[in-house]
Amino acid sequence: MGAERYSALALLRGAMTGHRHWGRAWRAAEPRGPYDVIIIGGGGHGLATAYYLARDHGVRRVAVVEKGYIGGGNTGRNTTIVRSNYRQPALQRLFEYSLKLWHGLSDDLNYNVMFSPRGALFLGHSDADMVRLAERGDAMIAQGLDADLIDRDAVARLVPLLDMGRDARWPIEGGLIQRRGGTARHDAVAWGYARAADDLGVDIIENCEVTGFLRDGNRVTGVSTTRGDISGGRTGICVAGNSGHVAGLAGLRLPLESHTLQAWVTEPVKPMIDTVVMSQTLHCYFSQSDKGGIVGGGDPDFFPSYAQRGAPLRLDDSISQAIALAPALSRLRMVRTWAGVTDMSFDGSPVIGETPLDGLYVNGGWCYGGFKATPGSGKLYAHLLATGTSHAITAPFDLARFAQGRTIDEVGAGPMPQHR
Amino acid sequence: MLLIPCPHCGPRNQEEFAYERTLDSVVRLDDAPDVALSALYTRANLRGDDHEIWTHAQGCGQWLRLTRHRMTHAIHSVEPL
Numbered sequence: 001m002g003a004e005r006y007s008a009l010a011l012l013r014g015a016m017t018g019h020r021h022w023g024r025a026w027r028a029a030e031p032r033g034p035y036d037v038i039i040i041g042g043g044g045h046g047l048a049t050a051y052y053l054a055r056d057h058g059v060r061r062v063a064v065v066e067k068g069y070i071g072g073g074n075t076g077r078n079t080t081i082v083r084s085n086y087r088q089p090a091l092q093r094l095f096e097y098s099l100k101l102w103h104g105l106s107d108d109l110n111y112n113v114m115f116s117p118r119g120a121l122f123l124g125h126s127d128a129d130m131v132r133l134a135e136r137g138d139a140m141i142a143q144g145l146d147a148d149l150i151d152r153d154a155v156a157r158l159v160p161l162l163d164m165g166r167d168a169r170w171p172i173e174g175g176l177i178q179r180r181g182g183t184a185r186h187d188a189v190a191w192g193y194a195r196a197a198d199d200l201g202v203d204i205i206e207n208c209e210v211t212g213f214l215r216d217g218n219r220v221t222g223v224s225t226t227r228g229d230i231s232g233g234r235t236g237i238c239v240a241g242n243s244g245h246v247a248g249l250a251g252l253r254l255p256l257e258s259h260t261l262q263a264w265v266t267e268p269v270k271p272m273i274d275t276v277v278m279s280q281t282l283h284c285y286f287s288q289s290d291k292g293g294i295v296g297g298g299d300p301d302f303f304p305s306y307a308q309r310g311a312p313l314r315l316d317d318s319i320s321q322a323i324a325l326a327p328a329l330s331r332l333r334m335v336r337t338w339a340g341v342t343d344m345s346f347d348g349s350p351v352i353g354e355t356p357l358d359g360l361y362v363n364g365g366w367c368y369g370g371f372k373a374t375p376g377s378g379k380l381y382a383h384l385l386a387t388g389t390s391h392a393i394t395a396p397f398d399l400a401r402f403a404q405g406r407t408i409d410e411v412g413a414g415p416m417p418q419h420r
Numbered sequence: 421m422l423l424i425p426c427p428h429c430g431p432r433n434q435e436e437f438a439y440e441r442t443l444d445s446v447v448r449l450d451d452a453p454d455v456a457l458s459a460l461y462t463r464a465n466l467r468g469d470d471h472e473i474w475t476h477a478q479g480c481g482q483w484l485r486l487t488r489h490r491m492t493h494a495i496h497s498v499e500p501l
Binding site for chain 1: 421422434435438439441442457458460461462463464465466467470472474490491492493
């Protein structure tokens with residue numbers, strides 16, 4: 001607690017003294033209960049939840065229980081894209097709430113999350129695509145979100161390296177850009193929230209895997225972990241990717257199936273693409289990181305898996321699509337590929353709300369769109385964990401929606417998690 | 421990559437197969453509403469062995485029952501459904 005404020009002055013002071021004064025960004029906390037709130041999962045969402053619980057709701061006895069280390073799960077495995085260009089109003093409200101928090105997050109946390117609103121561009125490859133993008137743009141503008149439908153020439157000016165030829169493998173007819181969208185440094189988001197939460201007294205307990213739940217009848221009163229039992233008032237599951245497993249420890253079946261999603265990065269090069277380029281028709285997306293690598297990804301592996309590794313088959317799909325869209329990428333060496341485990345839900349939307357057990361709440365099912373929601377998800381989940389009732393924005397995302405026929409299905413693919 | 425031993429065609433590349441759903445999530449016409457709802461919209465989502473229905477979509481087209489580990493990807497058995 002009482003971490004030194006990061007500032008230009010502190011840097012200057014470090015320059016004089018050999019940078020020996022920097023302390024740990026957060027304490028290595030030991031479990032000590034009871035807590036008011038226990039959050040299972042020390043990813044971006046869990047740490048953000050802890051931070052907003054302490055900052056906005058005055059809940060100071062908060063523990064974040066993480067099975068590995070901070071930033072070692074999905075927060076460090078995504079492709080860092082931030083946007084809110086959805087069609088369904090419920091999803092627009094959720095992701096726009098988050099996008100507003102991204103603007104200003106570095107100041108909030110006193111930690112540079114390197115949020116870069118460089119524009120998030122959806123490509124259109126046919127007349128039909130352009131009609132769909134126009135509809136999406138209209139739906140966004142109707143909700144007050146920014147969306148610009150741009151033609152082929154404007155796309156060519158924005159991303160000169162795209163193959164704009166009429167004989168291209170996937171001809172480009174235009175696009176829809178959300179200029180306030182962009183990217184952020186994913187690790188920094190976890191580290192920034194961890195440091196800020198720790199500063200407010202939150203215990204961040206790493207290398208502590210939840211192995212079961214403490215129960216008093218239908219009430220959950222804490223968690224059993226590899227570092228002993230921890231008791232708490234309310235318990236929040238926040239482990240997207242492994243939600244099914246953790247909820248299973250409490251005997252619950254969730255509307256989720258875990259699938260593998262892969263990503264890749266090239267060697268770092270000088271700036272060549274300064275926009276986030278995405279094609280939903282092909283399902284390929286790439287952008288250039290601040291370090292210079294082109295980071296991209298595509299479809300999940302289409303069958304359930306908890307293994308954090310994927311098949312070359314799906315990598316081949318997204319890489320060949322990226323190279324067809326921007327042929328210059330074929331000259332770059334790929335330095336790394338990896339995979340994360342995603343909660344694929346049955347309507348493609350997240351699950352945030354209470355569970356059938358008293359005192360146990362769940363936040364998961366982010367499919368492959370969780371990173372962009374980190375600040376909003378944390379702040380809205382903190383509201384739920386502090387008050388016991390859902391915020392109006394997350395209320396439509398409760399578990400009961402499936403039984404009540406209120407699914408929020410952006411794609412319209414039906415109850416098949418592998419077809420998202 | 422998975423090498424799936426199709427009981428009809430022999431070992432074939434994963435690319436030829438399509439995952440459908442888990443064996444316990446088949447919705448039957450005479451299921452009670454809560455059973456049907458659970459099968460349609462929820463999964464046990466085990467981090468271990470589970471029974472799955474696949475189809476050899478780009479091969480013989482037959483439906484198959486796989487017993488597969490979700491963490492190691494080890495395939496214990498493949499049987500005609």
